[in-house]
Each structure stands twice: as structure tokens, then as C-alpha cells.
Amino acid sequence: MPELNEKQKSRLEPVTIRRRSFLSVAALTSFFSAAGMALAGALRLPGPAVLPGPVRRFKVGHPEEFAVGSETRVEEANFTLFRDAQGVFAISCVCTHLGCTVARSADGFACPCHGSRFARNGEVVRGPAPRALPWLEVGRAADGQLVVYADNEVPEGTRFRV
Amino acid sequence: MSTVTTPVPPSATQEFLHNLRRLPHTVKDAWFRLGHAPESEREESQATFHNLFLHIHSVRVHVRSLAPTLTLGLGIISAASFVILCITGVLLMVYYKPSTTLAYDSIKDLHFVVFTGRFMRNIHRWSAHVMVAAVFLHMARVFYTSSYKRPREFNWLIGLGLLVLTLALSFTGYLLPYDQLAYWAITIGSNIANSPRELTDALAITKWFDPGGFQRRLLLGANFVGEDALIRFYVLHVFILPVALVGLLSVHFWRIRKDGGLARPEGPMGGLAEWGGERKRVFEPLATKTYGLMALVKGRRPTVNRGPEDTVMSWPHLFWAELAVFMVTVALSLILAFHFDAPLKELANPGVPENPAKAPWYFLGLQELVSYSAFVGGLVIPAIAWIGLALIPFLDQRTGGEGEWLGTPGEKRVALKSLSVGLVAVVGMLAFTVNYGWLRNWYPHIHQLWIIAINPGSILVLLYMAWSLWVLKRSNSVRHAAVALFTCFLVGFSVLTYFATVHRGPNWLFYWWPSQWPVH
Numbered sequence: 001m002p003e004l005n006e007k008q009k010s011r012l013e014p015v016t017i018r019r020r021s022f023l024s025v026a027a028l029t030s031f032f033s034a035a036g037m038a039l040a041g042a043l044r045l046p047g048p049a050v051l052p053g054p055v056r057r058f059k060v061g062h063p064e065e066f067a068v069g070s071e072t073r074v075e076e077a078n079f080t081l082f083r084d085a086q087g088v089f090a091i092s093c094v095c096t097h098l099g100c101t102v103a104r105s106a107d108g109f110a111c112p113c114h115g116s117r118f119a120r121n122g123e124v125v126r127g128p129a130p131r132a133l134p135w136l137e138v139g140r141a142a143d144g145q146l147v148v149y150a151d152n153e154v155p156e157g158t159r160f161r162v
Numbered sequence: 163m164s165t166v167t168t169p170v171p172p173s174a175t176q177e178f179l180h181n182l183r184r185l186p187h188t189v190k191d192a193w194f195r196l197g198h199a200p201e202s203e204r205e206e207s208q209a210t211f212h213n214l215f216l217h218i219h220s221v222r223v224h225v226r227s228l229a230p231t232l233t234l235g236l237g238i239i240s241a242a243s244f245v246i247l248c249i250t251g252v253l254l255m256v257y258y259k260p261s262t263t264l265a266y267d268s269i270k271d272l273h274f275v276v277f278t279g280r281f282m283r284n285i286h287r288w289s290a291h292v293m294v295a296a297v298f299l300h301m302a303r304v305f306y307t308s309s310y311k312r313p314r315e316f317n318w319l320i321g322l323g324l325l326v327l328t329l330a331l332s333f334t335g336y337l338l339p340y341d342q343l344a345y346w347a348i349t350i351g352s353n354i355a356n357s358p359r360e361l362t363d364a365l366a367i368t369k370w371f372d373p374g375g376f377q378r379r380l381l382l383g384a385n386f387v388g389e390d391a392l393i394r395f396y397v398l399h400v401f402i403l404p405v406a407l408v409g410l411l412s413v414h415f416w417r418i419r420k421d422g423g424l425a426r427p428e429g430p431m432g433g434l435a436e437w438g439g440e441r442k443r444v445f446e447p448l449a450t451k452t453y454g455l456m457a458l459v460k461g462r463r464p465t466v467n468r469g470p471e472d473t474v475m476s477w478p479h480l481f482w483a484e485l486a487v488f489m490v491t492v493a494l495s496l497i498l499a500f501h502f503d504a505p506l507k508e509l510a511n512p513g514v515p516e517n518p519a520k521a522p523w524y525f526l527g528l529q530e531l532v533s534y535s536a537f538v539g540g541l542v543i544p545a546i547a548w549i550g551l552a553l554i555p556f557l558d559q560r561t562g563g564e565g566e567w568l569g570t571p572g573e574k575r576v577a578l579k580s581l582s583v584g585l586v587a588v589v590g591m592l593a594f595t596v597n598y599g600w601l602r603n604w605y606p607h608i609h610q611l612w613i614i615a616i617n618p619g620s621i622l623v624l625l626y627m628a629w630s631l632w633v634l635k636r637s638n639s640v641r642h643a644a645v646a647l648f649t650c651f652l653v654g655f656s657v658l659t660y661f662a663t664v665h666r667g668p669n670w671l672f673y674w675w676p677s678q679w680p681v682h
Binding site: 046047048051052053075076078097098099100101110111112113114115123124125126127128130131 | 390
């Protein structure tokens with residue numbers, strides 16, 4: 001029987017797929033889906049499942065050690081602990097711009113890297129820092145010492161009463 | 163090729179001894195198929211295309227491509243410094259240990275103990291500087307000689323990819339000594355990757371959509387610069403990025419060949435054509451005149467409209483020229499490395515930042531922009547600049563001026579004007595910012611979105627774009643607008659780099675000279 005071209009066939013007849021085109025479609029599909037899955041798996045790998053690093057929770061001492069009106073710089077944790085009449089609070093000393101360590105200045109904090117200035121309560125006064133220095137959560141451990149949770153931010157003005 | 167016929171030895175033992183005696187000859191023949199230096203043009207062509215490493219070149223090369231004033235050798239200098247970097251880099255890998263506790267000491271060992279270690283490290287550092295500078299200048303050369311135009315658009319894109327890889331290699335190498343400079347430069351760099359948070363925080367959507375945090379975690383493998391970051395930077399620096407660069411570089415070279423060699427103007431040089439050893443004037447008929455055959459044919463052959471291709475053999479002319487540029491690059495790196503040590507500061511201390519903490523010179527222009535807004539200066543403006551550069555060959559499709567410095571009429575004037583406009587804009591912007599500060603100095607409670615939108619960096623980019631659009635309207639030429647924008651980009655980049663290098667001191671304050679920095 002001579003082969004009919006597509007136009008001569010009835011539209012009810014099944015569409016013929018040539019062997020070679022079937023094979024090439026199968027090969028391409030399997031190649032690209034396998035390559036895509038492999039790529040996705042390879043790209044997922046560098047995304048860390050667990051963030052390494054120590055727990056950033058610091059015991060700083062008993063409340064009596066901090067006089068009202070005092071301030072204490074905790075170097076290894078990069079924050080400053082303040083005590084005033086209302087209580088204790090900690091302000092992070094990591095600049096919100098690009099992560100340099102800010103230094104205490106006469107009227108607040110100053111960043112050495114790009115000149116951001118912060119008020120005593122952490123608010124941005126000038127420079128490129130996009131937001132205020134975060135206030136950190138302060139609590140008390142079972143042995144009575146103050147604990148600063150350096151990963152937990154609290155709203156500005158939150159004090160721990162002692 | 164030896165054509166001496168030797169009598170066949172009678173026994174296998176004799177044949178063995180005979181072959182053994184001829185061993186030096188036969189090995190030499192197998193290696194150098196020609197057996198002697200090429201003597202004819204045919205042998206010179208074979209020297210080129212029978213050699214895996216040379217056959218990427220065509221057998222003949224146009225004399226214009228060899229003219230030092232066209233290319234200034236910048237492409238070869240970039241590639242040559244990459245070769246030097248690979249060799250010295252592998253040597254440094256012998257002693258370097260990518261660990262936060264060992265890295266600094268291993269660099270110190272390299273510097274003070276290892277024989278030639280200090281020299282190798284210096285060469286590595288200086289070739290990196292040479293490579294970055296050469297890559298930038300090479301891009302400028304290709305732009306100003308219109309060499310990105312059809313059919314070379316694709317190679318321009320490959321070149322931009324190579325620019326990014328070159329900068330990435332340099333950035334990742336910066337962390338490896340793990341000294342104060344490295345630690346704080348990478349802290350700043352990774353926080354620039356984090357800076358989309360500036361926008362997402364201002365819109366209060368960081369909780370749901372945090373590309374900044376994602377980028378930083380991907381780069382550092384943690385929330386701080388430490389062991390994970392060091393390993394990641396090391397793997398990128400010694401394997402992933404160099405391999406990617408070699409891949410793109412191969413495509414870059416191959417495309418030069420496939421696109422017809424270096425861009426050059428159509429036709430012969432200066433109306434002269436060489437034919438059969440003599441140079442002749444090319445006859446260019448006037449359209450208004452009718453010529454008899456005798457007027458056209460002078461000498462033995464006619465050279466009407468265009469002369470023969472003005473080419474010379476690649477072997478030896480091109481290869482010697484390339485070798486000479488390579489040796490100049492080596493000499494430059496050696497001289498710099500001999501006289502100036504690569505810096506090594508104190509061991510990294512996460513508690514005390516360097517003051518000022520400066521990135522390498524080619525990122526200092528960006529650091530100045532970053533001191534207005536991390537997100538805009540560190541990510542948005544570089545992205546806009548890169549996309550703008552990538553679009554040039556597709557927006558400027560008209561041919562003409564290829565292979566000539568500022569070739570089409572009026573380009574030189576546009577370039578000079580843009581030079582002064584770009585200079586005035588960037589110097590004015592810097593002077594204003596240094597003297598009067600910016601929005602937050604006047605309105606301390608202003609919303610961050612205003613600073614993201616309106617800061618000295620974004621204003622400068624808008625000024626440059628406006629100037630380019632004005633040139634487009636005035637001169638009615640896309641190429642002129644591109645020249646205007648590219649010139650402004652170069653001027654802005656250079657002035658910002660210079661300014662941040664010389665005039666920014668501790669606390670990123672303005673000083674006329676580093677000697678005025680306060681001592682502390």
C-alpha cells in the first residue's frame with residue numbers, strides 16, 4: 001500500500017510518529033530532565049542546611065556588678081550593655097550598613113568603615129546605615145546572672161528590670 | 163624530513179642496533195615534523211596549522227592587526243598575566259592551608275621562610291593588579307575602536323563575562339591570607355551581597371523574601387566570615403573561577419578567529435596596496451567620470467577600488483610580536499614584585515575593624531558609592547553598568563569605524579566633550595557630598611527608601627544617562643551616544659577610584675592627603 005501523506009489521511013487516523021523522531025524526542029527529554037535535576041541537586045548543595053557557629057548567648061554577670069548609669073562593652077560578643085534607672089539593655093555594636101564594629105563616640109556610636117553615626121539609643125544620625133543598631137534581648141539565667149541573647153532583636157526601649 | 167635511503171640491515175639484531183643509533187634523529191623527526199626552521203611560506207603555514215597551540219591563529223595575518231597602536235597589546239597582556247597567575251598560584255598552593263587557624267601562618271611562612279616564596283607571592287599579587295588593569299583597558303580599546311560591532315557582538319559579551327570572572331578571582335583571592343585587611347574587606351563584601359535587605363527591610367518583607375540573606379549564606383556558608391567562608395573562597399579561587407575563565411577565554415580566542423580576526427577598516431591601508439613585492443597606489447575611480455581600460459590598468463595588474471589583502475605570515479611575525487608582549491608583561495610583574503611587597507597585616511581580629519578598611523583599588527570606586535547606599539552603590543549601579551555595557555553592540559548596529567580609534571566623523575569631539583561633562587559631574591557630586599553631606603544629615607528621620615532612590619551615586623548615573631540621551635538627540639547617532647556614556651562611565655570609575663584611594667581616610671572622612679590622617 002503506498003504511503004499516504006498527512007493531508008490524504010482521515011483526521012480520525014492516529015498521527016504517525018516516525019521512529020527516529022520518537023527516539024530523538026525521548027533522548028532529548030531524558031537528557032534535559034536528568035541534567036536539570038542534577039544541576040538543581042548540585043546547586044542546592046552549597047546552601048547550608050545548618051548554620052555553623054557558636055550559640056550567641058552570653059552570661060555577663062550579676063546585676064549588682066553594673067551600677068546605674070554604667071555601660072559595659074562586651075568585646076567577644078560585640079555589644080554594649082547599659083544600665084539606667086529603668087533597667088538593663090544591650091545594643092549591638094555591629095554596624096547595620098556593612099558589618100563593621102562601631103566604636104563608642106561622645107554622643108553615641110561611630111562606624112570606622114563608611115562614617116555612619118548613631119545616637120546613644122542606636123538610632124541613625126548620619127551616614128549610609130539603613131537602620132538603627134538593634135537592641136538585644138536581655139534575660140536572667142538560673143544562677144542569677146544576666147544573659148544577653150545576641151541573636152534576638154527586641155524593639156528599641158525594651159529594658160530588663162532588675 | 164630525511165630522504166636518505168639506508169640499506170636494510172640483514173638481521174633483526176642489526177636492525178635494532180641501527181634504530182637505536184638513529185634514535186635521536188627519529189625522535190626529533192617525530193616531534194618536529196619539519197625537522198628545521200621553516201624556510202618557505204608553505205613551511206611557515208605548516209608551522210602554524212600543524213601545531214595544536216598555534217593553529218588557533220590563521221596562517222596569514224593582516225598588517226593592521228599587528229600595528230601596536232591598534233591593540234596596544236592589551237588582550238595579550240591580560241592573557242599573559244593570567245598565565246603568570248596560574249603558574250605562581252599553583253606554587254603558592256604547595257604551602258597554603260585554607261584554615262582560619264593555619265592560613266595566616268602559612269602565608270607568613272611563604273613570606274619569610276620558603277625559598278622564593280615571598281617573590282612568588284609578590285608576583286602573584288602584582289600580576290593580579292596588572293590583569294585587572296589590562297582587562298579594563300582592553301575593554302576600553304575594543305570600545306573606542308568600534309571592535310564590538312557586527313559580527314563581534316557575541317565576543318563582546320564573552321569579554322564582559324571575563325571581566326566579571328577576573329574581578330571575582332581577585333575578590334576571592336583577597337580573603338585567603340586571613341589577615342585584618344582580608345577579614346574586613348570580605349566582611350564588607352559579603353554584607354554588600356546581603357544589601358538587598360536594605361530594600362526588603364524598608365518594605366518590611368524580609369521575612370518572606372530575603373535574596374540578600376540567601377546570597378550571603380551562599381557566599382559564606384554561615385552568618386559570619388569564618389572557616390566555611392574561607393573554604394568556599396578557596397575552592398572558588400583555585401578551581402571553579404579559573405576553570406570557568408579558561409573556558410570563556412578559549413571561546414573568546416576562538417571567536418576572534420571565527421569573526422575574521424581583529425576588527426579593521428575595509429580595504430587597503432592609506433590607498434596603498436602591496437602586490438608582488440611592490441607597493442602601489444590603489445586606483446579609486448571618480449563616480450562622475452568615464453574611464454578607458456588603459457586608465458585603470460597600470461603596471462602589470464589592475465588595483466581598482468581595493469588592493470589585495472595586506473597580510474603577512476603569522477609565523478614568524480605574529481608569534482614573535484605575541485611573545486614580545488608576553489615578555490613585557492612578565493618583566494613588568496617581576497619588576498613590581500621585586501620592589502614592592504604584597505601587604506600582610508596582623509592576624510584577622512573580628513573585634514577591631516581596620517580603619518579605614520579599604521578594598522583593593524579596582525573596588526574602591528564602588529566602595530565610595532557604597533558609602534552612600536550599600537544596595538544601590540554595591541549592587542544596583544554595577545548591575546546597571548554591566549547591562550548597559552552588554553547592550554552596546556545590540557543597540558549600536560550601524561557598521562563603520564571598525565579598527566580605528568574613534569573612527570567615525572565627530573566621535574573625537576563627542577569623546578572630549580563627554581570627558582569634561584563626566585569629570586565636572588563626578589567632581590561636583592563628590593565636592594557637594596563632602597561639603598554638605600546628604601539627605602540624612604538634613605533630615606535624620608528620613609525613610610530609607612528615599613536614600614535608596616536619591617543618593618549621590620544614583621544622581622550621577624542619571625546625569626550620565628541624561629547626557630548620553632542629549633548626545634543621541636543632538637548628533638542623531640547611536641554610536642555617539644554610546645561613546646558619550648562609555649566615556650562618562652570610564653571617567654566616573656577613574657575619579658571615584660582615585661578619590662577613595664587618596665582622599666578617604668579613617669572613618670571614611672575626607673582628607674587631602676593620607677599624611678594628614680590622625681594617628682591613633
